[in-house]
Amino acid sequence: MQTTPLSPEDPARIGGFELLGRIGQGGMGQVYLGESPGGEPAAVKVIKPSVVDSTSRLRFAQEIEILKTVWGARIAQLLDADADAEQPWLATEYVEGPDLGKHVMTHGPLPALLVLSLGATIAEGLGYVHKQGLLHRDLKPANILLGPNGPKIIDFGLAVFAESSASLTAANTVVGTPSCMPPEQANGEKPLTSAVDVYALGTVLLFAATGHMPYHANNIHVLFHMVTDPSTAPDLTGAPPELVPLLTSMLSHQAHARPKVTEVVQQCRALVEAQGLKLAQARRRLTTYTAAPSSEFLTLLPTAVSEGVAPLAPTRSHPADAQPADGPPFAPGHESATEAESTLFLTPPQQTPLGGPPGPPAPTPLPPEDKSDEPGPSNPQDVPRRGRGTGRPPARSLRHSAQARRTAQQLREAYAARAAF
Known part of the structure; x- marks a missing residue:
């Protein structure tokens, strides 16, 4: 996550955390990069003084209690909190990396294989949330951080217990x-079910694969009408064909027609394995791909590319999303997705563009990985399947070469040079 300097009105310390910079802000609060007395980096969320009232305190206290309840490798864990302070605050683990929205807008859509890895990873994380009887309710690209250890889900400010029909929101x-x-x-x-998170994950995966959302409108009321109208199908333009059946089911208008999160994991796994890879391999490729910017692949991997390690095929871009380099940040007709909460048929929210990127960059080759402990080819398109006599020797593999080890070391050193900690 990118940070900006503190402003003169920002506090120097919250609880036991020294504040080092600003990470971002939402409708209710400001998020800072902080450091614990023991040197642990943290994301410190503080409620804005202008919105501190009994309702916001109650909602914030609910978020704290939910963060105490949820767990799992894909959840940014709670470190400390105080809902009763003059300015209520909470601190979670700091994830070094951009959110999915910023990554796609900067580097373009992800290859289909990596979208499937992302889908399996986040769906599994949501499964742990649902086992606690909880719903996230606000899953979106901005709430998925692409860290060095894989993607993580953040911001449980709108999360609720699945069986509850109560609400802290006005009628x-x-x-x-x-x-x-x-x-x-x-x-x-109300009550909502776990199907709401499956639908939201479907929008996230569509955005990751194409750079656009299932419904586009400049007016929020029109957007709500499109979402709620059963005759208006989601726009899957540009989605790779192998992803369309899964996305269609996840974005079904009827909640009961959507797959469970466990089924999403299974379908993503099956599609990955159909390409000759294990899901764990695809997950490592996702982490490497999102950790290193495109420019570094070209400078760090010239030998790997020249030796025949083919990149994964990029996804098809949305035709309407193609913009000149100095063009607008999203294509005409795309909605401006809100980062804060929005109110239906009341005051329109302040909006932040989350549409397609200004034209995806040229496909970037993925770095090789050390797969000496795993069977199968590094790229199923390059190496013939077993039992197929092609009469040609298999493509050269880097999995045991010194060059592969040197390349991996270069990637680690380049990432360490960029990391703040």
Whole structure:
């Protein structure tokens, strides 16, 4: 995550955490990069003084309690919190890396294989949340951080217990991010089920693969109408064909027609294995791909590319998303997705563009990985399958070469040079 310097009105310390810079802000609070007395980096979220009231304190206390409940490798863990302080705050582990939205807008959509890895990883993380009887309710690209140890889910400010029909929101209002919201949530139905998170994950995977959301509108009321209208199908333009059946089922208008998160994991796994890879291999490729910027692949991997390690095929870009380098940040007709909560049919929220990137960059080759402990070819397109006599020797593999080890070391050193900690 990128940080900016503290402003003169920012506190120097919150709780026991020294504040080092600003990470970002939302509708209710400011998020800082902090450091514990023992040197542990943390993301410190503080409620804005202008919105501190009994309702915001209650919602913030609920978020703290939920963070105490959820667990798993894909969840940014709670470190400390104080909902009763003059300015309520909480601190979670700091994830060094951009959110998915910023990564796609900067580098373009992910290859299909990496989208499947992302889907399996986040779906499995959501499964642990759902086992606790909880729903996230606001899964979106900005709430998925691409860290050095894989993607993590953040921001449980809107999370609720699945069986609860109670709400901290005023009557006739809906909270969440409209472009990632399923029809039942947009309609204000209660109680909600785990299907809302499956739908939101479908929008996230579509965005990761294409750079656009399933519904596009410049007006928030039009956007809500499109989301809730069963006759308006989601826009899957540019989605790789192998992903379309999965995305279609996840974005089903009817909640009962969507797969469970465990089924999403299984389907992603099957599609990855159909390409001759293990899911663990695809996950490592995802982490390496998102950790190193495109420019470093070209400078660090010239030998690997010349020796025949083919990159994964890039996804197809959305035709409407192609923009000149100095063009607008998103294509005309794309919605501006809100980073904060939005209110249906009341005051339109301040909006931040989350549309397609200004034209994806040229495909970037992926670095090789050490797979000496794993069977199978490094790229199923390059190496013939077993039992197929092609009469040609298999493509040269780097998995045991000194060059592969040197390349991996270069990548680690380059990442360490960029990391703040």
